[in-house]
Amino acid sequence: MKILVTGGAGFIGTHTLVELLEAGKDVVVMDNFSNSKPESLARVKKITGKDFKFYEADMLDTAALDRIFEENPDIGSVVHFAGLKAVGESCEQPMRYYTNNISGTLKLLDSMNRHGVKKIVFSSSATVYGLPKSVPIKEDFPLKTYNPYGETKLMTERILSDIIKADPEWCAVILRYFNPIGAHSSGLIGEDPKGIPNNLFPYITQVGVGKLKKLRVFGDDYPTHDGTGVRDYIHVADLANAHLKALEYAEKTVGIDYFNIGTGKGYSVLDMVKAYERITGKTIAYEIVDRRPGDIAECYADPTKAKEVLNWTAKYGIDDMCRDADRWQTNNPEGYTK
Numbered sequence: 001m002k003i004l005v006t007g008g009a010g011f012i013g014t015h016t017l018v019e020l021l022e023a024g025k026d027v028v029v030m031d032n033f034s035n036s037k038p039e040s041l042a043r044v045k046k047i048t049g050k051d052f053k054f055y056e057a058d059m060l061d062t063a064a065l066d067r068i069f070e071e072n073p074d075i076g077s078v079v080h081f082a083g084l085k086a087v088g089e090s091c092e093q094p095m096r097y098y099t100n101n102i103s104g105t106l107k108l109l110d111s112m113n114r115h116g117v118k119k120i121v122f123s124s125s126a127t128v129y130g131l132p133k134s135v136p137i138k139e140d141f142p143l144k145t146y147n148p149y150g151e152t153k154l155m156t157e158r159i160l161s162d163i164i165k166a167d168p169e170w171c172a173v174i175l176r177y178f179n180p181i182g183a184h185s186s187g188l189i190g191e192d193p194k195g196i197p198n199n200l201f202p203y204i205t206q207v208g209v210g211k212l213k214k215l216r217v218f219g220d221d222y223p224t225h226d227g228t229g230v231r232d233y234i235h236v237a238d239l240a241n242a243h244l245k246a247l248e249y250a251e252k253t254v255g256i257d258y259f260n261i262g263t264g265k266g267y268s269v270l271d272m273v274k275a276y277e278r279i280t281g282k283t284i285a286y287e288i289v290d291r292r293p294g295d296i297a298e299c300y301a302d303p304t305k306a307k308e309v310l311n312w313t314a315k316y317g318i319d320d321m322c323r324d325a326d327r328w329q330t331n332n333p334e335g336y337t338k
């Protein structure tokens, strides 16, 4: 059976395509290129030496979704990445986020249902834990969100849960990602944020190649070992592998289940700067500035459940993440150009 990958041209999508194709899976890919470029898919083909069917389509376009399922009646499951993902932007443009991420996902789920495709792996985020009461975070911690982006992730989880209550044939595997960074070891695919990056690691690598002057460290007065924010950084190749494991699990089960996808280790902003400098020999200029509103002190996973149920565990450490992200950024200082 084929796997439909929505948002397959993005950062996590491309790495997951490589993982799936190398495992011998057949994929159909859709993307609207709203935050990605066609070159990323050409690079996936170059890495794997494999071809796949691609649809330039938007989730809001029901006819386009229906056409994908009609032309590929052998699609058996969906890995759903397509979605807008910038926290700040979601506060400025909530309608756009709810329309795209919620209405778009509803249209996708409806089209799946009408075509008898009832297995989905959904990319959620650790953002659904809001301000966690303690760390490491377990899947049964209380859920709360503080911005429209996070709300769309949590709402989608709840929509899937209700669909499954009503139709026991459905299966949803919810992966709650921690902080994905790194890049494929070939240096051919990686993270390509539009404009100035919001997230820490692409900012560091762009300072590393001289594209940006100085990192701003958002606060050094958090109750952490060096005062800067602590996160669970996970190599995107490990994250990609979690999707393969989640699909294998979905094939043999029904119902809904939730998994933290992180390493279980927390590193501060300054730990990451130092690791990057040590691995690459480059210097990262930085200044300490005020805290970023909405940030929390510490966030890292308890990934035990993913290990026990999915047989998934992270293989790569921060040295690999720094080396691979730097290789991508150095080889592609402007990201994908077409």
Ligand code: UD1
Pocket: 087, 088, 125, 126, 127, 150, 179, 180, 198, 199, 200, 201, 203, 215, 216, 217, 218, 219, 228, 229, 230, 231, 269, 292, 293, 294, 295
């Ligand atoms: C952010 C989102 C989260 C989303 C995730 C997706 C916020 C508040 N949270 O997570 O909802 O799921 O991205 O990737 O935006 N930092 C700096 N300087 C920078 C950028 C970041 O010091 O220029 C610090 C932050 O304060 C934080 C750490 O680096 O302590 C990681 O930040 P970031 O990479 O933006 O990820 P999150 O905030 O964890």
